[in-house]
């Protein structure tokens with residue numbers, strides 16, 4: 001089981017949208033995928049509620065066994081739901097939380113999944129750090145707005161720090177999301193970022209498209225939204241999934 005964390009301490013940049021779409025896409029490729037929602041806002045849990053496994057995310061931090069497969073409604077796609085217990089994590093030490101989470105992930109690895117996608121909260125908190133300590137890959141959606149860009153250095157530093165403790169962690173890069181092709185500021189910011197981080201800016205970006213918000217609200221991937229405008233969005237999301245899964249060396253069995 002390969003573990004992919006979607007992380008950026010800034011909110012509203014497309015983390016949940018990216019995580020949910022990679023989950024749907026991998027499931028359709030025939031992979032067995034589990035989505036862990038570590039954000040107390042529970043946006044990903046809302047979109048994926050049909051796939052709820054009955055296991056709650058905070059149980060990954062309390063040392064007990066996790067048994068996901070038995071509860072799954074749809075074989076091959078399981079949601080580990082966000083719950084209010086996640087709010088208590090910030091009172092745990094990172095060492096304690098990291099250790100408990102890693103043990104739970106080792107347990108999860110025995111349960112037949114090919115891929116685990118972890119969606120995280122918009123903060124550089126204990127949950128994100130614990131997830132990064134266990135992960136193989138991290139992907140960061142970014143927005144091309146000034147406030148979002150100011151946070152990128154911090155995020156890259158946080159990932160670099162974790163890599164000293166978890167050297168297997170690979171940073172897949174930053175995906176420009178909610179990109180408005182008619183907004184010259186977005187174009188400028190993208191050029192600046194490409195110059196500053198030539199290796200880290202993923203070449204497939206996701207446009208600002210209302211069909212993506214429609215899809216998330218309806219609990220389906222954007223390629224199931226029957227509007228002409230959704231086609232472009234679907235193409236972009238599929239291209240991103242292709243690139244990410246290629247980098248992760250994931251292929252359908």
Ligand SMILES: Nc1ncnc2c1ncn2[C@@H]1O[C@H](COP(=O)(O)OP(=O)(O)O)[C@@H](O)[C@H]1O
Pocket residue numbers: 010011012013014015016017018043122177178179206207208209210212213214216
């Ligand atoms: N590419 C996009 N185009 C338009 N709206 C989007 C896009 N991606 C996400 N959204 C919307 O923007 C908001 C924030 O996206 P979300 O994925 O929840 O970000 P995060 O998880 O980083 O907070 C949500 O309301 C979502 O529906």
Ligand SMILES: [Mg+2]
Pocket residue numbers: 015016017039043044119120
């Ligand atoms: Mg989110």
